[in-house]
Amino acid sequence: MQCIIEAEKLYLKDPKINREDVKILQEWLKKQPHLPELEESQVIIFLHSCYYSIQATKATIDSYFTRRSLHPQLFCCPPQELVRENFSVGIKKILPKMTPEGYTILLTGLLDHRPEKYNYNNELLLLNLVYCLHVHKYGFAEGVIVIVDLQGGSLGHLARVNLSSQKCMFEHLQEGMPIRLKSIHVINAVPFMDKVMALVKPLMSSKLFQMVQIHSTLDSLYDYIPRECLPVDYGGEGPSRQAMQEEMIDDIFHNVNFFNWHDLQTVDESKRVEKSNIGGSNFGAEGTFKKLEID
Template sequence: MKQFCIEAKKLYQRDPKIKREDVKILQQWLKKQPHLPQLEESQIIIFLHSCYYSIQSTKKTIDYYFTARTLHPELFHYPTDDVIKRACSIGFKNFLPKKTPEGYTVFFSGLLDYSTDNYNYNNEVLLTNLLHSLRIHQHGFSDGLIVVSDCQGGTLGHLARVNFASQKCMLDFMQEGTPLRLKGFHMINAVPFLDKVMAMIKPLISAELFKMIHIHPTLDSLYEYVPKECLPKDYGGELPSRLMLQKEMEKTVFDNVDFFKWHDSQIVDESKRIEKSKIVHMASGLEGTFKKLEID
């Protein structure tokens, strides 16, 4: 069988706080959850790390992650190649190749095509989710994730094309099911209506997550969190241009279609769920918050 995940031994070496006995406990728990797919050891380690080594939080996050992916394939599962090509032509997004001094991975996104007629919110979210799932499986965990979003070119026309059910689903997923340690969300080139967007999402996310959001009037204030050497040269940085990084990203996606198909096969079978759980209700986009978030 083709190896789709980073080797477990590399993850144990990366973080001595990951205990093999805790991973074994989770493996035994999974065997008693017939509705869940059986996971690779590396996957379990990644979830355990994201939950700051809490076994109970890890159980809930694993269940939420795969339940949400099963309920919303339009936001998580690999589509057609044409959908990927269109999404890549609309929005720039990629994990930047250099981590911050704290060891945080940086995910950068922004619009390439400013036309509202071409903008498809679900497809852009889908591409982001594909990149996140590929990243954690191929590279494993990092000490944290920083998200930088360039709002340049965003208009009320784009906002009108946002699918709010999908947006709520993703905000809930970010808090409940994402196997990543979120450390901050940074917005640059803020649009005039950004305050309305913030007011709209505030009731939908935890206070801890809302505190992570930073709006930067200039790039200088962004550099305090993400130094120049970690940013594309378009933003005063030392990395390749975002167009170059975009080409690399698109190639990476198409080179890993087999991975996406494998991961898409890891679905939940609700007919086999032994105990009723509100996770299904939550993952449907109806409520939220048990995953621990840490603020620096």
Template sequence: MRLISIDPEQLYQKDPNIKREDVKTLQEWLRKQPHLPKIEESQAIIFLHSCCYSIQATKRTIDCYFTRRTRHPEIFRYPSADRLNKALPISLQQYLPRKTPEGYRVLLKRLMDVKVEYFNFTNEIMLINLIIALSIHKHGISEGLVSVFDFQGVALGHLARVNLSVLKCALDHLQEGLPVRVKGIHVINAVPFMDKILALVKPFLQRELYEMIHIHSSFDSLYKYIPKECLPSDYGGELPSCQVFWEELKKDLFDNAQFFQWHDSQAVDELKRMEKSTVLDSTLGVDGTFKKLEIDFGDLLGYKMHLTCIEAEKLYLRDPKIKPEDVKILQEWLKKQPHLPNLEESQVIIFLHSCYYSIQATKKTIDCYFTRRTLRRELFNLPTEDTIRKAFSVGFKKILPRKTPQGYVVMISGLVDHRPDRYIFNNEVLLLNLLYSLHIFQQGFSDGLVGIIDFQGGTLGHLARVNLSTQKFMIDHLQEGIPIRLKSIHMVNTPSFMDKIMAILKPLMSSKLFEMIQVHSTLDTLYKYVPKECLPEDYGGELPSRQMMQEETLKEVFDNLDFFRWHDSQVVDESKRIGQPNITQSTFGVEGTFKKLAID
């Protein structure tokens, strides 16, 4: 039985300043906002109270709250049991049972496991959002909220794992969307690099909130704001220990799974929004980008972050067939190709390996790869955060962590949202290109790649939205430009119209590539090529679920924005090309058109 929000009558009695007619005004406004979910009366009251009874401010807060929850499921949505079990042992975030003399509720956050390698910042934000949502709906309004952040055990390594995109979203949400009255933020057991932490958060905070931060050198100064009777015994207080509250937290989050699932169903439908949202702009910066954030995180921590390629020496050791002298020949050739970008040695090695050590084939592949990336940047370059999140909400893409017995990397693709109207083929291609470029240049080559395409949920409506020009372009790119050794393509959960899909693909592919396609009627035949231990549990495998991997992949993309920006800078300058390119005709048909493809 799900936990229903607190009885509205209790809230009216708790605060006589809440006027029923104001709540009715909000309810009428909500009925005229088709993009917003249905909101219970108690929720409307809680939002109104948090905005000090201002109807206009309440409207804005409601929109911000539900829009951000919908746009950023990785930090708001109730997670899988596996993800929750991994996140909970790391930290405590819990409302304490006693209020301050002013009537403020106290929220405590601290690490329980201080090992840096286990710290996942996105999970930390997710947990605190879960516990705040649960408390607000269960207990209703209070005079205010004071937070206590205990930095005991925090190291520079933890700070290096902070995801700036998630941090900005969380702080924007705190200031614009969270239905609480923030009264103070208290830091105890402050670390020597507290100045770096403050420098990190300051650009995201309004002056009013920044001035609420109090850094305490001793518990005595904390007691002036939060008396001992309101604190756990760990801090000289009269309440039980943090260990007790930690156990309560785990029970609360699992016992209230149905509440969270109900709250997650309160989603915004952007297709029904009547006016352009301003919430995303404030979340993402300017025009959906991150332009407002001008922080060199590496400099902040005292070192330079340069996310480019795997070290060349590792690649030489991995495959003794790669000869340094061949790599030097290619580097000398590149110096004589003024239209091509500068390549790192490891990139040259990766291309050479993909072409089975043929220098001539490698030259062609390098030119094809960077020319196509430059010609169709919308299929390769890092898009806005909004586009990334939209794409991840529709499609599942993952390079799986375990290789096959033959040493092949496995890449899987499928649908998350089965609605054809949400399916954007170019976005699906873009995700594949982002993930593969990140993998190949940061992890290096492997003995081969096998692809798995899951057609579960695919309909003729999806097929109708496939852009044939893009499809031909990418198949050409796969055959001529991507630095991989493709070994096979496996199709599972295939639809009844699979023959139509094959009819589309066949004219675009070489016979060698087409013969690599294996269509599986059951998963048992797939296991002959990709064993269970290499597959997610959704396919009877031993790896975590697709949902868990999807969350990891989204985080991986946002953790590597610097890499994508660097790779996007590796463009071809056609004005400097010596001779005529031959790639445009082979890519687009005849003279840049689609005349070679005669498919109805």
């Protein structure tokens, strides 16, 4: 069955969500033959991510489902063998404890440091699965913080980065993902960090780039994220990375039916009324769909 949070729980979670605005969006969806049918909870989650702007929500919904349909290799749930194999390479997990501000924390990092085991597209795919499942099960958060742990990273890993896929993901993060992104924290920075930043900067909007914080020590990370929110591996009070990884694998396998359902929410371009520029080369221009908050 679909593991989707009930709409009423979301209305209670944030009184700023206007039921009439949701109805307006539902009526708009009925006039968009290229878009899939959405659950009311999904509409609410998108509206919240866009700070209650109806126009931004429309653009974000279109971007989200269009990009998923254009790039199934980055979004659709793969066979269980591939899921388990790639989770053995890196951790991807929403940490169990939120920050005092009500932000969820998404952690990603390497477990297996061998470059030959690293498949960049699969890493992005599993990150999408993890957040997609979380937001559908538990609903929105006031914000999301991303921690990228580069421990074990090498030039061999950097050589395996697919720039086309990374550009798609940056676009998805800013224009389509139902998320209020607050900051991106890079820990255990590699000696060639300048090369990493030079590689990704042209693919990011200026607002997104400004969200990146690079930490030379964990002490500076604690200035942004309390220790009690972090795994014991980082001097925190939460579960270990390995324990959380096993829990995440079980959660994905337990919700295969949800992923199968969500993968069917595709865009039919033959029914699109107006031409789409999603997936074009205009990323980074001012006036992008979603508002990114920089704290």
